[in-house]
Amino acid sequence: MTDSPALSLARISCAFGSLAVLDGVTFDVAAGEFVVLVGPSGCGKTTLLNVLAGSLAPTAGTVEARGARRTVYQQDGLFPWLTVGENIALGLRGVTDVHERERQQAELLALIRLEDFAGHYPHQLSGGMRQRVELARALAGHSDILLMDEPFSALDYQTRLRLRRELVHALAARPRTVVFVTHDIEEAAQLADRVLVLSERPARIQDELRITLPRPRAVTHPRVVEASERILDALGLREETAEALSVPAPEP
Ligand SMILES: Nc1ncnc2c1ncn2[C@@H]1O[C@H](COP(=O)(O)OP(=O)(O)O)[C@@H](O)[C@H]1O
Ligand SMILES: [Mg+2]
Numbered sequence: 001m002t003d004s005p006a007l008s009l010a011r012i013s014c015a016f017g018s019l020a021v022l023d024g025v026t027f028d029v030a031a032g033e034f035v036v037l038v039g040p041s042g043c044g045k046t047t048l049l050n051v052l053a054g055s056l057a058p059t060a061g062t063v064e065a066r067g068a069r070r071t072v073y074q075q076d077g078l079f080p081w082l083t084v085g086e087n088i089a090l091g092l093r094g095v096t097d098v099h100e101r102e103r104q105q106a107e108l109l110a111l112i113r114l115e116d117f118a119g120h121y122p123h124q125l126s127g128g129m130r131q132r133v134e135l136a137r138a139l140a141g142h143s144d145i146l147l148m149d150e151p152f153s154a155l156d157y158q159t160r161l162r163l164r165r166e167l168v169h170a171l172a173a174r175p176r177t178v179v180f181v182t183h184d185i186e187e188a189a190q191l192a193d194r195v196l197v198l199s200e201r202p203a204r205i206q207d208e209l210r211i212t213l214p215r216p217r218a219v220t221h222p223r224v225v226e227a228s229e230r231i232l233d234a235l236g237l238r239e240e241t242a243e244a245l246s247v248p249a250p251e252p
Contacts, residue, residue, distance in 0.1 A: 012061035023202035039198025067144030085118035091140025128159035189227035
């Protein structure tokens with residue numbers, strides 16, 4: 001870890017025509033830090049991630065990145081005409097030594113537990129398997145910064161849990177800086193060093209929560225449950241339980 005942040009955003013505003021989407025967003029991400037962005041649907045999370053990726057120029061403000069960035073989206077980004085192995089190899093283009101490239105490719109296939117599917121094409125895989133290939137491709141090569149936009153949202157619960165575990169495992173083996181968008185509060189609580197809570201559009205940072213708990217974290221761990229509650233509170237989504245509601249009012 002170095003002292004200078006991996007990502008710095010300063011006073012970022014973004015508008016599409018008359019639609020203001022980001023309103024003066026400022027934050028740094030430390031090298032090796034895992035930051036999760038949560039916020040209401042349509043508030044500007046994807047827009048913010050695109051600004052971080054450098055693929056969208058903001059209307060105002062500055063973005064600085066120290067290190068190569070790679071983006072993972074929710075939707076299939078695999079090339080349908082390439083096999084699983086070839087799709088992953090795309091992420092390893094920078095590795096010039098053939099044997100080293102093959103070694104890394106095998107290692108990534110093992111990480112996502114698709115060793116037996118290297119020769120399969122994306123259409124021959126389930127959604128969860130395809131998303132694992134996306135993850136492997138993102139982890140391939142030398143990118144130090146991963147920008148992930150709801151990468152597991154389209155998957156069933158068990159697959160989501162498994163992929164979070166695989167991501168945590170991969171980061172333990174090879175630390176990187178991550179900015180991860182999710183609408184899944186539990187996912188945020190399980191993964192984040194820091195959660196940035198965005199407001200309704202135009203998005204501003206409305207709250208910031210730190211979760212200092214080593215990973216992997218079980219979803220059922222009391223401190224993960226407590227972190228989920230804090231995030232729900234920050235979003236104004238905390239619910240009452242029947243029990244709490246039925247507590248009789250104190251006698252006057
Ligand atoms: N390229 C674009 N042109 C016009 N409007 C856009 C564009 N991209 C996003 N928007 C609008 O900006 C707002 C924020 O979108 P987005 O960043 O995708 O939100 P989120 O990811 O938080 O759901 C939405 O109202 C969306 O319709
Ligand atoms: Mg989005």
